[in-house]
Amino acid sequence: MSQTQVATENLVHVSDLVKDYDELRAVDGIGFDVKRGETFGLLGPNGAGKTTTMRMLAGLSPATDGSITVAGMDVAKSGRDVRNVIGVVTQHDGLDNSLVVHRNLEMHGYLAGLSYREAIKRTKEVLGFFNLESRANASIHALSGGMKRRLAIARAMMASPQLLVMDEPTTGLDPQSRNRVWEQLGALKESGVTIIMSTHYMIEAETLCDRLAIMDHGNILDIGEPDEVVRHHVGAEVAMLQIGDSATREERAALRRQLEEEGRDYSEVGPRILVTAPRGTKPDVSTLTDIVEMRVTYRPAHLEDVFLVLTGRELRDE
Numbered sequence: 113m114s115q116t117q118v119a120t121e122n123l124v125h126v127s128d129l130v131k132d133y134d135e136l137r138a139v140d141g142i143g144f145d146v147k148r149g150e151t152f153g154l155l156g157p158n159g160a161g162k163t164t165t166m167r168m169l170a171g172l173s174p175a176t177d178g179s180i181t182v183a184g185m186d187v188a189k190s191g192r193d194v195r196n197v198i199g200v201v202t203q204h205d206g207l208d209n210s211l212v213v214h215r216n217l218e219m220h221g222y223l224a225g226l227s228y229r230e231a232i233k234r235t236k237e238v239l240g241f242f243n244l245e246s247r248a249n250a251s252i253h254a255l256s257g258g259m260k261r262r263l264a265i266a267r268a269m270m271a272s273p274q275l276l277v278m279d280e281p282t283t284g285l286d287p288q289s290r291n292r293v294w295e296q297l298g299a300l301k302e303s304g305v306t307i308i309m310s311t312h313y314m315i316e317a318e319t320l321c322d323r324l325a326i327m328d329h330g331n332i333l334d335i336g337e338p339d340e341v342v343r344h345h346v347g348a349e350v351a352m353l354q355i356g357d358s359a360t361r362e363e364r365a366a367l368r369r370q371l372e373e374e375g376r377d378y379s380e381v382g383p384r385i386l387v388t389a390p391r392g393t394k395p396d397v398s399t400l401t402d403i404v405e406m407r408v409t410y411r412p413a414h415l416e417d418v419f420l421v422l423t424g425r426e427l428r429d430e
């Protein structure tokens with residue numbers, strides 16, 4: 113699976129991309145580049161436009177406006193050629209339950225243009241790469257959720273694509289299976305494959321992505337390396353204010369008023385109030401501690417904090 117990695121060359125270029133579903137603008141004029149060999153994440157609440165963006169990228173859904181090029185090819189004009197250099201893993205694995213594991217791979221390779229002989233050879237390679245050799249003859253029903261995800265990724269790699277597009281590759285997996293998928297995505301990246309993936313797991317984005325875009329309502333709110341995005345929006349450390357049980361409703365209200373008056377960046381997570389200091393190191397909460405009895409602890413800021421600051425806390429799709 114070795115491919116030449118040229119870190120500075122853009123493999124994907126997206127500009128002014130729009131998708132309308134009747135009255136709904138699902139993607140609202142976004143643009144980004146993905147370098148060859150990079151792992152690029154799309155993050156955002158439900159309905160943000162991630163899947164729609166990836167479907168357009170993979171040539172599965174036409175854009176309403178704007179352009180996408182992959183490996184120098186315009187997706188709108190050269191859809192078939194573009195599909196030859198992209199492997200797609202959708203949210204639903206789409207495995208054929210009537211075929212055993214190796215037949216699923218061979219059939220996909222064959223449909224992707226490999227000769228029968230090439231498909232058999234390539235199946236052995238990807239089964240080895242994804243540690244699925246011992247399951248070659250297993251029925252799909254006999255696989256665990258984690259194995260099915262790995263098989264879906266293996267299948268997308270059958271035609272040795274330059275770009276792997278994955279919609280939530282580890283949703284629903286237990287931590288062990290998720291780790292296994294991460295290891296294998298790491299190995300694919302090592303071999304030079306460019307990856308675009310969506311995820312709702314901030315730890316997954318921090319672990320795998322070189323850069324990421326945070327989307328909401330069809331727009332990109334920010335784009336950058338995970339560390340850079342965290343520093344920019346929430347600083348280095350987060351202050352966690354744990355209000356004492358004896359605090360009155362008035363004291364709590366006074367604390368919120370003070371936070372608002374001082375123009376603080378804060379979010380309420382369960383019984384705690386998290387205070388962040390964009391571009392700063394450690395938020396100074398000395399003006400807050402006299403208002404109500406509280407315990408203050410600090411922890412390093414992470415992507416989840418950015419996500420809440422940028423996309424708010426209201427529930428989506430409910």
Ligand code: ATP
Pocket residue numbers: 133136138156157158159160161162163164165
């Ligand atoms: P999730 O995290 O829930 O997968 P997402 O960020 O992938 O969300 P999309 O699936 O791209 O979001 O949806 C963006 C918007 O477009 C949503 O409002 C959704 O309801 C709408 N949408 C998506 N597909 C269609 C479709 N085929 N027809 C009409 N509206 C659609």
